[in-house]
Amino acid sequence: MHIPVLLVESTEFLLGNGGRLYVDCTLGLGGHTKRILEKNSRAYVIGIDRDESAIELAKENLKEFEGRFSIYKANFKDLDIVLREEGVEKVDGFLFDLGVSMYQLKSERGFSFQIDAPLDMRMDREQKLTAYKVVNEYPERELARILWEYGEEKLSRKIARAIVQRRKEKPIETTKELAQLVASVFPPRLRHGRIHPATRTFQAIRIEVNKELENLESALEKTVKHLNPKGRLVVISFHSLEDRIVKNFFRRHAEKFLLLTKKPVTPSEEEIRMNPAARSAKLRAGERR
Numbered sequence: 001m002h003i004p005v006l007l008v009e010s011t012e013f014l015l016g017n018g019g020r021l022y023v024d025c026t027l028g029l030g031g032h033t034k035r036i037l038e039k040n041s042r043a044y045v046i047g048i049d050r051d052e053s054a055i056e057l058a059k060e061n062l063k064e065f066e067g068r069f070s071i072y073k074a075n076f077k078d079l080d081i082v083l084r085e086e087g088v089e090k091v092d093g094f095l096f097d098l099g100v101s102m103y104q105l106k107s108e109r110g111f112s113f114q115i116d117a118p119l120d121m122r123m124d125r126e127q128k129l130t131a132y133k134v135v136n137e138y139p140e141r142e143l144a145r146i147l148w149e150y151g152e153e154k155l156s157r158k159i160a161r162a163i164v165q166r167r168k169e170k171p172i173e174t175t176k177e178l179a180q181l182v183a184s185v186f187p188p189r190l191r192h193g194r195i196h197p198a199t200r201t202f203q204a205i206r207i208e209v210n211k212e213l214e215n216l217e218s219a220l221e222k223t224v225k226h227l228n229p230k231g232r233l234v235v236i237s238f239h240s241l242e243d244r245i246v247k248n249f250f251r252r253h254a255e256k257f258l259l260l261t262k263k264p265v266t267p268s269e270e271e272i273r274m275n276p277a278a279r280s281a282k283l284r285a286g287e288r289r
């Protein structure tokens with residue numbers, strides 16, 4: 001349901017300091033956590049995810065390691081609160097494997113235009129803001145800004161205008177409706193390329209709904225205080241905006257982190273062939289001084 005990305009590389013960076021206590025900030029289905037527990041028989045993992053149903057699957061996948069992990073349904077931006085609840089001040093490593101899992105993309109929760117579903121896109125289904133609200137209630141200028149910034153969408157204004165025009169007639173309810181509307185804004189020659197014209201719009205709305213960039217910024221800042229000396233911070237990102245945040249974070253904290261990746265580590269051709277979803281992954285890692 002989800003093939004863990006850069007699994008070997010990320011866990012090598014994380015475990016390279018011979019520590020014991022690690023936090024998997026994006027537990028998902030538990031793929032990375034499983035490898036941490038397999039590779040280091042003394043390791044204990046605190047797993048965090050904001051998606052209740054992913055957590056249920058992770059528990060199932062990690063059954064054999066019962067007693068060596070705890071799981072929290074939380075936003076990783078609250079990792080300090082999770083650590084306090086766990087009674088822990090410092091850990092030996094944090095792992096972030098950002099974005100959505102294949103399990104979420106394939107669900108009927110509106111993450112993908114390939115599956116017709118209500119516009120939702122919430123990782124945490126207790127949250128109030130949904131894709132439906134963004135699409136049907138945000139002012140045109142705000143929509144355009146989101147598409148431009150988070151989707152790097154050149155036709156942001158035109159798409160925002162088309163959305164606002166359409167919703168005056170009736171609300172835009174489903175992924176299919178939105179994808180078709182976005183596609184109709186593109187000139188016919190660009191409608192049938194390798195990448196669907198709605199890809200960037202969907203990415204942008206998902207980032208907005210889940211406040212992905214803000215959460216990443218504040219979570220990274222919080223790791224500084226909670227890492228033991230030689231503690232590792234490993235981040236796998238999937239688009240340029242996330243990667244920029246990670247790169248700038250390490251730059252800003254150069255006195256506190258030794259950079260272990262001068263250039264980001266990317267998946268091998270072999271991995272991309274086996275798992276095309278890995279193709280845009282970039283891994284950066286640092287060690288707390």
Ligand SMILES: C[S@@+](CC[C@H](N)C(=O)[O-])C[C@H]1O[C@@H](n2cnc3c(N)ncnc32)[C@H](O)[C@@H]1O
Nearest residue numbers: 004026028029030031032049050051075076101
């Ligand atoms: C790419 S998946 C992780 C997959 C996991 N490494 C595995 O191998 O199974 C990303 C996960 O991070 C979760 N996530 C994303 N942003 C989050 C946040 N701010 N707080 C907590 N979990 C988050 C998503 O719900 C998703 O399950």
